[in-house]
Amino acid sequence: MPDSLLDLLKLVLLVLLYLFFGRVLWAVWSEVRTPAAARPNPDPTPAAASLPASASPTSALGERRELRPVKGRGELPARLTIIEPKDRRGTAFAIGGSLSVGRDPDNTIHIDDAYLSGHHARVSLTDSGVVVHDLSSRNGTFLNGTRLTEPRPVRIGDRIQIGYTVFEAQ
Numbered sequence: 001m002p003d004s005l006l007d008l009l010k011l012v013l014l015v016l017l018y019l020f021f022g023r024v025l026w027a028v029w030s031e032v033r034t035p036a037a038a039r040p041n042p043d044p045t046p047a048a049a050s051l052p053a054s055a056s057p058t059s060a061l062g063e064r065r066e067l068r069p070v071k072g073r074g075e076l077p078a079r080l081t082i083i084e085p086k087d088r089r090g091t092a093f094a095i096g097g098s099l100s101v102g103r104d105p106d107n108t109i110h111i112d113d114a115y116l117s118g119h120h121a122r123v124s125l126t127d128s129g130v131v132v133h134d135l136s137s138r139n140g141t142f143l144n145g146t147r148l149t150e151p152r153p154v155r156i157g158d159r160i161q162i163g164y165t166v167f168e169a170q
Contacts (some may be wrong), residue, residue: 077130077156077169080109080123084166092170095130099123101162102135115139115163123154130154130169139163 080099081092093099093109100107104118117137124131134141134148141148142161154160160167 077154077158079170080160080167081170082165083159083168085164088165095123095125097125111163111165113163113165121148121160121162123160128153132160 077095079092079094081090082088099109100119100122101109101111101116102118102120103112103116104110107119116139117135119135120137121135121141122133124133130153131151132141132143132148132154133151143152143154144158145161154169156169158169160169
């Protein structure tokens, strides 16, 4: 090959490399500069219906704010909040009795994820506190990175992973 052709190929490769880096930087910049309030939230908070009727959905300024179940006190969590995946981040579910999680529509928390069983896990409020149960699912339920083999207590700050979805107990 002539040297001029090799020089031309080097320049084309260099231009493509700079375009790639520019695109990556643009994607990071656009993600960072978008305020969280401007990002769309595809799922409204399903637990808002469990709040008392006296809770006002508007603030003193007349702006609409998102109703969320209250956080737990001490070591007893009162809600599960999705932290992964990003498109559902912030969705909260009140723990008031029992929450079932799975792919079937009759679950309290219905998640369309191929790694979930029809009835994958259950989070229950018992006399001793909040407990997470794996319902003999194929891919397992994880509490703070450890696969569940028996029901385990859940405390504030614990993370429950079910398929690709990660919940934080609050």
